[in-house]
Amino acid sequence: MSSALRRAPPLLFPPASRHTATVIFVHGLGDTGYGWAQTVENWRRRSRLDEVKFILPHAPKIPITCNGGMPMPGWYDIFALGGAVDDIRKNQDEKGMLVSREYLHGLVQAEIDAGIPAERIVLGGFSQGGAMALFSGLTAKVKLAGIVGLSCYLPLDKKVPEFLKEAELNAKTPFLMCHGTADLVVPTVLGVESSKVLEAMGYDVTFTRYADMGHAACMDELDEVESFLQACLPALGEKQPEL
Numbered sequence: 001m002s003s004a005l006r007r008a009p010p011l012l013f014p015p016a017s018r019h020t021a022t023v024i025f026v027h028g029l030g031d032t033g034y035g036w037a038q039t040v041e042n043w044r045r046r047s048r049l050d051e052v053k054f055i056l057p058h059a060p061k062i063p064i065t066c067n068g069g070m071p072m073p074g075w076y077d078i079f080a081l082g083g084a085v086d087d088i089r090k091n092q093d094e095k096g097m098l099v100s101r102e103y104l105h106g107l108v109q110a111e112i113d114a115g116i117p118a119e120r121i122v123l124g125g126f127s128q129g130g131a132m133a134l135f136s137g138l139t140a141k142v143k144l145a146g147i148v149g150l151s152c153y154l155p156l157d158k159k160v161p162e163f164l165k166e167a168e169l170n171a172k173t174p175f176l177m178c179h180g181t182a183d184l185v186v187p188t189v190l191g192v193e194s195s196k197v198l199e200a201m202g203y204d205v206t207f208t209r210y211a212d213m214g215h216a217a218c219m220d221e222l223d224e225v226e227s228f229l230q231a232c233l234p235a236l237g238e239k240q241p242e243l
Helices: 033-045 085-089 094-113 128-138 157-164 188-200 219-232
Strands: 011-013 021-026 052-056 061-063 071-073 121-126 146-150 174-180 204-210
Touching: 011 033, 021 033, 021 094, 021 128, 033 052, 033 219, 052 094, 085 188, 094 121, 094 128, 121 128, 121 219, 128 146, 128 157, 128 174, 128 188, 146 219, 157 188, 174 188, 174 219, 188 204, 204 219
Parallel strands: 021 052, 021 121, 121 146, 146 174, 174 204
Antiparallel strands: 011 052, 061 071
């Protein structure tokens, strides 16, 4: 895998008013940015994030080992996905993760170059996309407004201290992690363990469990994400609400 992978341009949702902030939200394995378009449209209809531009990138199609090697949209290879913690933790595709991290960091930098301060940018995602959001946000070389990880885990957690030697600018950045208690794809315990790893390193993590929710998102969870985004990216001139 290389950074020269063929990639479709991200799906963009311009702000309803002036552009003062950006949310980059990363989809999961086998999906595209269009899978989260309705969620963004719902947030936009509620007019609580009018100054926010949303960017929904599309993963390139790559061979996925647990899919019999057949290509599908993915941010990195998954070798096994049987619902066990060890399935996900062993044989992690570090090379693929680093390529995707470079791409996501590039999206962040493009927004900065366009005039949006890094501290007005949130990076988030679901499942594999959430894993990339956590890893990319944690190791970003700019200070972000917030980081969101839904139904996911922190990849390469044993090597994170090594990566943080390159840059640790998000020590004070708030993290929101949410997970269903009935997740049979990314075990809830793995999400909990990842949040505890971050907390042990001193990061500000809010972790919410959603009872009986599988590997999916629910309205209460999306409302919590919306509130988190409002807190991280208040309209300019307004007092920042409490997280």
